[in-house]
Amino acid sequence: MRFLKTEIQGVWIIEPDFHKDERGHFFRAWCLREFEERGIQFHPVQANMGFSLRKGTVRGMHFQVEPALEAKLIRCTQGAMFDVALDVRSDSPTFRKWVGVELTPENGKMLFVPERCAHGYQTLQDHTEMHYMASQFFAPAAARGARFDDPAFGIQWPLVPLVISTQDRNWPLEAELHEN
Numbered sequence: 122m123r124f125l126k127t128e129i130q131g132v133w134i135i136e137p138d139f140h141k142d143e144r145g146h147f148f149r150a151w152c153l154r155e156f157e158e159r160g161i162q163f164h165p166v167q168a169n170m171g172f173s174l175r176k177g178t179v180r181g182m183h184f185q186v187e188p189a190l191e192a193k194l195i196r197c198t199q200g201a202m203f204d205v206a207l208d209v210r211s212d213s214p215t216f217r218k219w220v221g222v223e224l225t226p227e228n229g230k231m232l233f234v235p236e237r238c239a240h241g242y243q244t245l246q247d248h249t250e251m252h253y254m255a256s257q258f259f260a261p262a263a264a265r266g267a268r269f270d271d272p273a274f275g276i277q278w279p280l281v282p283l284v285i286s287t288q289d290r291n292w293p294l295e296a297e298l299h300e301n
Contacts, residue, residue, distance in 0.1 A: 122149060124159050127220040130213065131235035132206040133161065134222050135194075139229065148229055151194060151254065161233065163192050165254035170198070172251075173244045177283030181241015182207050182267040182276075182292070189260035190236040193253045197224035200249025203279050204232045207239040209267055217295065219276050224251070239267050241289075243278050266292035 123136040137148035149155075156163050171180065182205070185191045195204055207219045223245065224230050234240045242251065266289065269276065273295035 122152065122155055124155075124161075127206075129206060129208045129215045129218055129220050129238065131161075131233075132208075132220050132238060133159075133233040134220075135231040135233060137229040137231075150196065150229075150231070163194065163233070163256055165194070165256055167255045167258055168252065169255065169259075170250060170252050173200075173249050173284070174247065175284050176244055176247050176249075177280045178244045178249075179241065179269050179278065179282040179285050179289065180243075181205065181289065182209075182239035182269055182274075183241065184209060184237065184239040184265055184267075185257060185260060185263040186265055187263070189257045189263035191255050191257035192236050193234045193240055193255050194231055195224065195234065195240065195242070195251060195253040196229070196231040198226055198250045198252050200247070201225045201245035202242045202249050202251055203245055204242045204251075205240070205276055206232060206234040207241070207267060207274055207276065209239050210237045217274055219274055221276070241269055241276075243280060243282065245279065268292045268294055271295050
């Protein structure tokens with residue numbers, strides 16, 4: 122695996138090393154040793170999958186607070202998605218900055234989102250499926266979010282957002298985020 126640092130501390134784009142032959146290809150999607158060699162402490166306890174019917178669907182920006190801080194490792198298993206990590210750590214030098222990367226089954230890329238950063242994505246094709254591993258169990262009382270369209274963050278979604286849940290439309294703006 123190739124680990125590419127991003128502008129946001131702790132956020133990594135991970136590219137697999139494909140091993141191809143006449144049958145197709147194989148690649149390692151996660152390895153504790155390779156993560157720890159780069160100082161990434163990630164011990165998944167839960168794996169989740171999401172499926173979106175329509176191109177242009179936006180999900181996010183989600184994160185969990187203490188006592189259930191969670192890191193995520195995200196990949197696309199069908200279709201295509203624009204995956205985003207957003208730094209919501211008010212004490213971070215990259216607070217309010219975001220990183221986006223296109224994930225597809227063909228490119229095999231993954232995005233690692235550390236604790237205290239929000240995660241969201243937009244589907245680029247109909248029938249897109251994503252898979253992510255989380256370092257913490259889902260804890261509804263610790264679940265939080267930031268608005269996908271908050272001008273304070275300026276996330277540039279590749280498509281006009283078409284399908285967004287009521288919850289994701291109603292997350293607080295950045296100005297309200299740290300008050301709660």
